[in-house]
């Protein structure tokens with residue numbers, strides 16, 4: 001995705017003081033950089049992926065935000081961070097079959113007022129191998145509510161490479 005589109009998809013500025021976030025399944029960092037653009041300077045992003053080559057493409061710092069790579073599997077490995085102000089999962093949930101377990105885990109790693117931003121294709125039709133376990137907007141909102149994230153704010157959407165399926169970003173918070 002074009003960097004400007006990624007920034008736009010995340011909505012406006014996030015928070016007023018330095019924040020600690022994690023970007024799970026960060027890849028080469030398109031959304032890590034976009035998130036850095038939206039966070040206050042002095043913030044930290046822990047960027048996790050199981051692909052070491054992708055992690056090497058991450059900058060150490062962007063827009064005054066520290067980016068700390070972590071090689072690991074987001075399903076199997078520990079998340080060794082203190083409770084976070086926020087998490088970003090961009091284009092990664094559709095690779096995880098057991099979403100309820102992952103959502104429950106995410107809830108325990110966020111501050112009570114923490115926010116969780118998800119970027120996904122707005123479709124429930126699988127397209128393996130690219131989107132094996134899709135999670136359209138309505139399905140995600142229902143799933144998230146089951147983990148206590150009852151507030152959902154759709155931040156934006158863009159056309160996607162998958163025809164009619166648009167790509168959306170949503171901010172989830174506990175009620």
Ligand SMILES: C[S@@+](CC[C@H](N)C(=O)[O-])C[C@H]1O[C@@H](n2cnc3c(N)ncnc32)[C@H](O)[C@@H]1O
Nearest residue numbers: 025026027030049050051073074090091092095
């Ligand atoms: C489609 S890419 C998205 C990358 C980035 N978030 C973006 O939107 O540009 C999916 C990324 O998730 C990573 N990924 C998928 N399953 C993972 C897992 N179980 N643990 C860690 N990383 C995973 C892949 O290595 C890949 O870099």
